[in-house]
Amino acid sequence: MATPAQGEPFAEAADEAVQIAAMSVRLVMAVADAVRRHQQRRKKGGEEELPSAGEAVEDAQAALKDSLPQDISVALTAGADWPQLAQQLMALKKAGVDLEQLLPRVGDIAVTVRDQVIANGMLVARERAGAWERTLRETLPAGPVREAILSSPTWPDIAATMARLDERGVDVRRILAFAHDEGLGVDHAVAKTLVAGGAPTTSRDAMLSYGPLTDGLDIPKDLDLGDRTRAFRQLSISPYENEGFVRLVKETMPDREREVSLMVMAKQWPLVAARMAKMESEGKPVKEHLAGLVKDSSWERGQGQLGSRLALATAKVLSHPPGEVPPAGQLKVSTRAARSQSPTVGPAKARVSKGSAPAGPGVAAHRQAGSGVKQAKTR
Incomplete structure (x- = not known):
């Protein structure tokens, strides 16, 4: 910040x-x-x-x-x-x-x-900025507009402006939805001028992450897990939120601090944090789900690095009922996740069934007709 x-x-x-x-x-x-x-x-x-x-x-x-x-x-x-x-x-x-x-x-x-x-003041500002990053994640789809906002040097000012508008009863989410559509237009126009090409191709990180780690998550097609700072920004995870998620896992596994540290350093950790963030926004008990890690020790053995194995195990317990040990087995590619990230159906677009009208180019699935923009105020 x-x-x-x-x-x-x-x-x-x-x-x-x-x-x-x-x-x-x-x-x-x-x-x-x-x-x-x-x-x-x-x-x-x-x-x-x-x-x-x-x-x-x-x-x-x-x-x-x-x-x-x-x-x-x-x-x-x-x-x-x-x-x-x-x-x-x-x-x-x-x-x-x-x-x-x-x-x-x-x-x-x-x-x-x-x-x-x-x-x-800085602590309060970080907490408020983290809350508005969650609002961006819930309101805007992953993509160039959301990343541009979070990577901007003026992001603290943008967050402060949104907070002032919210305090005065303004529906900030509605403004963000409008700004997103306008931002897409600006992104395409500038890219065309700079001869940057068309839509971004799916990155290797995004393709390799298809499966339990990304199933149901809104991730950009150009996900860059090699640049951790950018990855957190692409997934709308603030440093304040990330610290909280790390703390939750450490509290769940107090005797496995070394293993938890290896997972946090693993390339897949931002995706695990993104799943926790999504669960929190949905009101799900993240800590109760993490309790499954104590019962599931299968991650201690197997191929690959220990931190990566624990990250995959954590993603599994987060996707199952609290305290339940997920069934053992080989992790498979999720066709739903892969389809949602394909070049023809990006994360910012919904699959349209026959006979239904599309919401329009570049419109997020959760903003199509019938879903509406959330009216809940975020502090």
């Missing part, structure tokens, strides 16, 4: 963190000033007058220069209450407080607050 410096929403979040850090400085100084006033009332029967604002501002700016980070210092001096804060600082100095000792400690507190706010 993007850093706070990339994109308007993240820049706003970073600015907010600095403002909150400045607020923490004001809080500490207000407490220190209250203690000064209280002590003077007790010892002298009254408070000493504050220095003039003009003199205090100039002296306070010099005191802050080497004690606080520049961004926090600028936020403080730009505030409407800066003259009052400057007077408090100079009053503390006049009362005997060593600002060269106090201000660096205050600066450390402010930096901690700023960094904590930024970290929390």
Whole structure:
């Protein structure tokens, strides 16, 4: 995901963190000033007058220069209450407080607050972006448009925009469906201009994956499992989601951490994660299905790499009732999966029976007449 410096929403979040850090400085100084006033009332029967604002501002700016980070210092001096804060600082100095000792400690507190706010904001942003990646997976078919959205440098901004629209009651899924059709037109037009050829041919990874690993999944014909980052992007799996799926398997097999790590590193893992994501979107208990791995030890023996065997076994238990041991046997190519990924019937098109009208070129199966666009709001 993007850093706070990339994109308007993240820049706003970073600015907010600095403002909150400045607020923490004001809080500490207000407490220190209250203690000064209280002590003077007790010892002298009254408070000493504050220095003039003009003199205090100039002296306070010099005191802050080497004690606080520049961004926090600028936020403080730009505030409407800066003259009052400057007077408090100079009053503390006049009362005997060593600002060269106090201000660096205050600066450390402010930096901690700023960094904590930024970290929390990034975590929330990742969670929200992950939720919108799930929305893309559920709304848009695998293909060039969906991958273009997720691979765009402006994806964090796109996700933030969708979140703002959703908060205002706008049907974001409907907009995405329209944008998908328009995006296909743009993709074809640009490809034609660049002489990029026609529709992409089915990749070797997609062909070799036909079977239990992909049966029922929406995968692009140009699936690239050799590039893991791109594979997750093509399958609309966010890093946050992937971490959660890895954690689920580790919790299911606590004594097999090495084997689980080998599976996660295996080439087939993105497809296993995609199946878990699909099950979660359908409300199915992924963890209960994974419990079948404890009963099925057939993956420990056989040909091929251990991680790949465990990935295939995991795909099998995810496709069977929770806790049930899938029947043993040779994995076969799924004709349904192969047919759905064929050059003539891509993942973004539905097979049309005789006598029924096609939904139109490039329209996803789940968006044909009668299915409609989901109206559920996604946060």
